Amino acid sequence: MEYVIEMLNIRKVFGNFVANDNITLQLKKGEIHALLGENGAGKSTLMNVLFGLYQPDGGEIRVKGQSVKIANPNVANDLGIGMVHQHFMLVDTFTVTENIILGSEPTKGGKIDIKHAEQQVRELSERYGLAVDPTAKIADISVGMQQRVEILKTLYRGAEILIFDEPTAVLTPQEIQELIQIMKALVREGKSIILITHKLKEIMEVCDRVTVIRRGKGIDTLNVADTNPNELAALMVGREVQFKTDKKPAQPSKEVLEIKDLVVKDARGVTVVDHLNLTVRAGEIVGIAGVDGNGQTELIEAITGLLKAESGSILLNGQDIFNLSPRKITEAGVGHIPQDRHKHGLVLDFPIGENMVLQTYYKKPYSKNGVLNFKAIYDKARQLIAEFDVRTPDEYTPARALSGGNQQKAIIGREVDRNPELLIAAQPTRGLDVGAIEFIHKRLIEQRDQGKAVLLVSFELDEVMNVSDRIAVIYEGKIVAIVDPKETTEQELGLLMAGSKQKEAGVSS
Amino acid sequence: MNSSRLTKFLIPVFAVLLGVIAGSIVMLVSGYNPIAGYSALLYGSFGDSYYIGETIRQTTPYILAGLAVAFAFRTGLFNIGVEGQLIVGWLASVWVGVSLDLPKVIHLPLAILAAAAAGALWAFIPGFLKARFKVHEVIITIMMNYIALHVTNAIIRSVLSDKGFKSETVHPSASLQSEFLQSITDYSTLHYGIIISLIGAIIMWFLLEKTAKGYELRAVGFNQHASQYAGMNVPRNIILSMVISGAFAGVAGAMEGLGTFGNISVKAGFTGIGFDGIAVALIGSNNAFGIILSALLFGALKVGALEMPSSADVPTELVDIVIALIIFFVASSYLIRLLLSRFKKEGK
Numbered sequence: 102m103e104y105v106i107e108m109l110n111i112r113k114v115f116g117n118f119v120a121n122d123n124i125t126l127q128l129k130k131g132e133i134h135a136l137l138g139e140n141g142a143g144k145s146t147l148m149n150v151l152f153g154l155y156q157p158d159g160g161e162i163r164v165k166g167q168s169v170k171i172a173n174p175n176v177a178n179d180l181g182i183g184m185v186h187q188h189f190m191l192v193d194t195f196t197v198t199e200n201i202i203l204g205s206e207p208t209k210g211g212k213i214d215i216k217h218a219e220q221q222v223r224e225l226s227e228r229y230g231l232a233v234d235p236t237a238k239i240a241d242i243s244v245g246m247q248q249r250v251e252i253l254k255t256l257y258r259g260a261e262i263l264i265f266d267e268p269t270a271v272l273t274p275q276e277i278q279e280l281i282q283i284m285k286a287l288v289r290e291g292k293s294i295i296l297i298t299h300k301l302k303e304i305m306e307v308c309d310r311v312t313v314i315r316r317g318k319g320i321d322t323l324n325v326a327d328t329n330p331n332e333l334a335a336l337m338v339g340r341e342v343q344f345k346t347d348k349k350p351a352q353p354s355k356e357v358l359e360i361k362d363l364v365v366k367d368a369r370g371v372t373v374v375d376h377l378n379l380t381v382r383a384g385e386i387v388g389i390a391g392v393d394g395n396g397q398t399e400l401i402e403a404i405t406g407l408l409k410a411e412s413g414s415i416l417l418n419g420q421d422i423f424n425l426s427p428r429k430i431t432e433a434g435v436g437h438i439p440q441d442r443h444k445h446g447l448v449l450d451f452p453i454g455e456n457m458v459l460q461t462y463y464k465k466p467y468s469k470n471g472v473l474n475f476k477a478i479y480d481k482a483r484q485l486i487a488e489f490d491v492r493t494p495d496e497y498t499p500a501r502a503l504s505g506g507n508q509q510k511a512i513i514g515r516e517v518d519r520n521p522e523l524l525i526a527a528q529p530t531r532g533l534d535v536g537a538i539e540f541i542h543k544r545l546i547e548q549r550d551q552g553k554a555v556l557l558v559s560f561e562l563d564e565v566m567n568v569s570d571r572i573a574v575i576y577e578g579k580i581v582a583i584v585d586p587k588e589t590t591e592q593e594l595g596l597l598m599a600g601s602k603q604k605e606a607g608v609s610s
Numbered sequence: 611m612n613s614s615r616l617t618k619f620l621i622p623v624f625a626v627l628l629g630v631i632a633g634s635i636v637m638l639v640s641g642y643n644p645i646a647g648y649s650a651l652l653y654g655s656f657g658d659s660y661y662i663g664e665t666i667r668q669t670t671p672y673i674l675a676g677l678a679v680a681f682a683f684r685t686g687l688f689n690i691g692v693e694g695q696l697i698v699g700w701l702a703s704v705w706v707g708v709s710l711d712l713p714k715v716i717h718l719p720l721a722i723l724a725a726a727a728a729g730a731l732w733a734f735i736p737g738f739l740k741a742r743f744k745v746h747e748v749i750i751t752i753m754m755n756y757i758a759l760h761v762t763n764a765i766i767r768s769v770l771s772d773k774g775f776k777s778e779t780v781h782p783s784a785s786l787q788s789e790f791l792q793s794i795t796d797y798s799t800l801h802y803g804i805i806i807s808l809i810g811a812i813i814m815w816f817l818l819e820k821t822a823k824g825y826e827l828r829a830v831g832f833n834q835h836a837s838q839y840a841g842m843n844v845p846r847n848i849i850l851s852m853v854i855s856g857a858f859a860g861v862a863g864a865m866e867g868l869g870t871f872g873n874i875s876v877k878a879g880f881t882g883i884g885f886d887g888i889a890v891a892l893i894g895s896n897n898a899f900g901i902i903l904s905a906l907l908f909g910a911l912k913v914g915a916l917e918m919p920s921s922a923d924v925p926t927e928l929v930d931i932v933i934a935l936i937i938f939f940v941a942s943s944y945l946i947r948l949l950l951s952r953f954k955k956e957g958k
Contacts, residue, residue, distance in 0.1 A: 426841065
């Protein structure tokens with residue numbers, strides 16, 4: 102069997118930390134090979150070694166049987182290795198073509214031959230079914246399109262082997278399906294693909310083989326056809342993982358959150374939450390299902406005071422919290438796991454320990470007479486880090502240096518520890534691996550069992566169906582149906598989310 | 611973590627060294643003797659007690675101006691208006707110093723507080739505009755500098771003097787000048803202001819690093835969205851940050867008004883101290899202790915430069931070139947980081 106890439110016994114050490122411990126990865130020509138591992142397992146390190154960003158401390162890399170030394174990304178490019186980064190490297194104000202040729206501009210008499218380049222880009226785009234307009238500005242195209250531009254960039258430079266670094270993390274479900282088609286088209290044309298991911302569903306759907314790594318060690322390489330998600334998850338995490346979270350039936354009691362006739366406009370003055378009504382009771386998890394952009398973000402920002410609402414009423418345990426300041430709402434007993442943990446959830450340049458008191462720093466015991474008590478702050482931080490299994494070198498490490506899953510666990514620890522009456526979790530597991538997802542779901546259910554009200558917003562149907570006790574479907578700023586997760590199906594929810602069954606559902610609920 | 615702190619400290623040190631080396635090349639090329647030039651510079655800044663006194667005196671306003679820039683910077687704001695805030699602080703301190711008659715224990719603190727209040731007020735305007743209307747503070751503070759310059763000149767002519775060019779001297783009860791400090795430094799112009807600026811550095815450190823308010827200000831500086839999420843009042847913190855920054859700048863002006871000069875005279879142009887404060891803060895890594903050191907460097911360079919024409923025939927402008935080169939090397943700290951990592955690798 103011919104391998105296009107062989108990484109044999111690759112070892113990479115940072116200080117005392119062994120990021121890659123003799124990992125072997127062999128890529129066949131024309132296959133889609135998944136590299137599966139938890140956050141921080143060493144996937145990115147291994148790929149950065151292949152792409153020439155890191156130099157291995159041991160092992161050998163072979164390209165088409167030839168032993169090579171990849172000193173920098175230019176060498177990788179010359180060897181036909183291209184990387185589609187998770188965070189796009191595009192110039193917003195340039196066109197698609199300008200971005201693609203950046204760094205290797207074709208010239209004609211000293212001028213950039215943009216016409217020729219556009220033609221080439223168009224041909225490539227058509228050949229692989231990418232449907233990218235070569236003359237569009239990056240700022241004007243969707244995230245999914247931008248990713249295709251990244252793919253075109255590697256193809257334009259003659260890549261034979263494409264590395265996709267968590268490509269679906271930023272995409273909507275439709276875009277993910279389109280990407281899968283593109284990847285299939287690429288291998289049909291003879292390209293080989295390494296897909297870095299921790300999403301088992303995608304692997305089962307698109308990959309031929311999968312290499313699992315755990316804590317820097319290569320665990321196994323399997324044919325996808327011979328395995329199943331349960332086995333992969335167990336290999337990745339190192340223990341059995343439950344996909345269906347066990348939970349007792351909910352025992353809802355009094356109403357904690359009551360929203361009536363809420364109207365919210367976004368920054369452009371468009372009504373995005375439209376006379377919305379919703380109640381969440383103590384001891385239940387209400388999941389909001391909906392396609393992104395149907396008012397979920399604005400609804401949560403209005404409840405938490407981050408966005409001023411136009412009209413309506415919001416009661417928390419009977420107390421009016423409509424358009425109060427975020428601090429008053431927090432003090433009234435609302436915990437909020439924000440959708441964007443980097444934007445809202447953390448001050449990334451602060452130590453993780455100081456992030457643990459982001460809403461309580463001014464209270465005793467964390468400060469006294471306006472002076473911070475660092476001992477109390479870091480005692481609390483150590484307690485939460487231990488309790489919520491936040492993996493960090495120490496509590497003084499900047500939050501920026503933690504992996505996404507650990508940042509999220511820190512935020513959840515902080516919010517849960519404040520013991521709020523209402524816990525709002527927006528996309529709490531976005532971008533996390535199965536181990537962390539399981540942990541977070543358990544914590545949400547634990548809150549419910551302690552008699553708290555939990556409001557969950559997620560774009561992942563599995564998550565909403567799995568965790569919620571009631572599902573509220575949001576469409577164009579309105580709750581169009583309330584369904585019981587035990588009695589509904591993905592198909593029904595999908596239709597409701599698309600607004601098509603609005604009338605009947607409204608009657609049946 | 612320790613090694614990154616060391617690097618932080620080493621970058622300015624290396625920048626200074628590189629600046630000095632590059633400066634000697636400039637001297638050589640223009641036909642001057644760099645060794646004579648630098649020895650004159652060194653002698654002129656630390657050579658005897660008089661020069662030491664002068665250097666410390668020059669360092670005093672630099673510390674406070676550097677603190678003013680750094681405080682704003684640490685909270686996410688770029689206060690270019692330190693110069694103007696310093697000038698209005700200077701005016702306010704002298705005004706209080708000449709127009710009131712009070713016991714020293716009240717008069718002197720009152721004059722300094724007046725300077726702080728004036729600087730704070732001057733910085734409040736751009737802070738408010740930024741917080742309320744999102745007007746960029748750099749634009750407003752630059753313009754406020756010119757307003758400060760010309761308004762103070764008008765007040766000196768029309769109120770503090772009878773169409774003259776300078777105010778009266780402040781009353782002894784509001785003066786920072788010290789016969790004792792002058793006598794131990796061979797009658798330099800050294801005054802008690804240095805103590806005030808060192809206290810200022812301690813205040814800045816304590817306020818930012820140790821208090822709940824400082825935590826809030828730093829959080830807003832790093833991430834306004836997270837601060838809003840955490841329940842902090844972002845606009846109010848922006849204004850407060852500018853006000854505190856301006857207060858430091860105003861006190862820097864008081865050092866000149868109550869200490870060095872004892873009066874205020876009509877200015878043809880800016881003092882430059884406020885602008886140099888930006889460089890002081892940069893070289894001091896926006897850290898209170900670092901600012902004391904970098905202000906001392908600036909004070910020494912400025913005072914020592916005066917000695918260069920007479921004893922080494924090197925023009926004083928050369929010191930400005932050296933300072934500019936040091937700033938250049940700090941700003942291009944990437945280069946120094948690269949050099950440092952090379953050294954470290956070879957060390958292994």
